[in-house]
Amino acid sequence: MTLTQQEMRELPLFRRLRHAVGKAVADFAMIREGDRIAVGVSGGKDSYTLLLLLEELRRRAPIDFQLVAVIIDSGYPGYRGDIVRDYVTSLGIPCHLETTTHYEIITEKRRPGSSYCSICARLKRGALYGLADSLGCNKLALGHHGDDFIETLLLNQFFVGSLKAMSANMLADNGRTTVIRPLVYASEEEIVDFMGQVGLPVVSCNCPVSDSTDLKRRRMKELLKELEQEIPHIRSSMLKALSNVHPRHLLDQQLQGL
Template identity: 50%
Template sequence: MGYQSELESRLAKRVTKAIVDYQMIEDGDRVMVGLSGGKDSWALLQLLDVLRQRAPIRFSLVAVNVDSGYKEYKHDVIARTCDERGWEYRIEHTGIGEVIEDLLGADETPCSLCARLRRGVLYRLADEVGATKIALGHHADDFVETLLLNLFFAGSLKAMPAKLVSDNGRHVVVRPLVFVGEDEARAYTKERALPIIGCCCPACGNLGLQRQRVKAMLADLEREHPGVKTSMLKALGKVEPRHLLDLRLNPPSELRRRLDAPALTRLPLVTSA
């Protein structure tokens, strides 16, 4: 089975690299794909299906859509598309939208709470459908944006992992699009004629949100310095702990032990009280 286009071939190779580098999918896995109906989750589902048919290992896919309960959300389009393409799927209708409205004030940003609530539903559904892995559609831009968000607004030097084990130790979450850019995912979804569906959340697309501001800043930087986002993504895989200020990584007592004998003789004698 050949690839349908040069774009599909390029993206499939990047997804394969992510799967191999981080050991995301193994023989016999049942992979549950979080399908929101946005460009990224459609691209992920389609690419994994292409690779499933070519891979030397056997794994199955099931798409799961969490409907937050907004009236305008077109979950019927998701069901029809999955039926047409022969993809196993499940749609879970929830009241997440109402819960958010009840808990948050009018001026509060719902994204973080929404993500936590949806994650809880996904973990439950993973158990119900017998999934061994949960695949999410975060792409390379998401990794870089999250890095800057934590750096600017949380005082933390972290992004998101390509593969993680949930806090309860029961689920493995993977992000196979880590090496795929947002524009590439958008182009691939269009090429494959997959219907992009908005989440219908009132906050969606609000440029006042921190993530949207960071996205706009990165777009400006990329125009002025092409390749800067790729460089930042590479930096996430090339960490130099010795050049950071985290005392957990560089405890002063450990640094002292690294000195050779002549250097130690020049230091003041340390005595215990």
């Protein structure tokens, strides 16, 4: 059974997550007076959690800002964006469901051996930026949590050769939309536990390759679990490292002025 908003607010885990989001918003100056924020909602655990916490923050905040939930239907057979839309609407949050032909485009344009996920992500990101513009939103909130930041850091180090993760608050390449990630201080484990307590209508994206792709990211998850057996605080330490950078002790020649 799905809990009501009031019942959710009484959960100790909800309060912990709310504190984590509030701290992230304050630390990275994510939200300002008058902001209109498009919140990417897929129907998965992360985006639902993000939307609920931002709505709670909006309700309690001393400043005025607006939320608009945006759902991208990529055209994967069986995806139930209507279930997500109906739940979001029941919360009293404005919601826009955008139907696209991304699945057809990917099927036609993807080169053999190229990543299915990367082209899908690019198409979805472009659609989200476009929707944020058309809906008059100056910011786009995405549901990446702390584990996503850490895994991305490891992926780039191991497979790309760059020291890069994600930004909690960043102006997008279009020069108009600021992307914010308020779940940066929340862990995936906490979000999974929260979803188990509140009983939300989680909806699968129905990606046809979801069970076989992103093997590298899965390996990073496994690696972190293995290391956590020896170093219990490794996740918090790695997340802290992302905000404690010492450029003089790196090899980037540009940073050294060479």
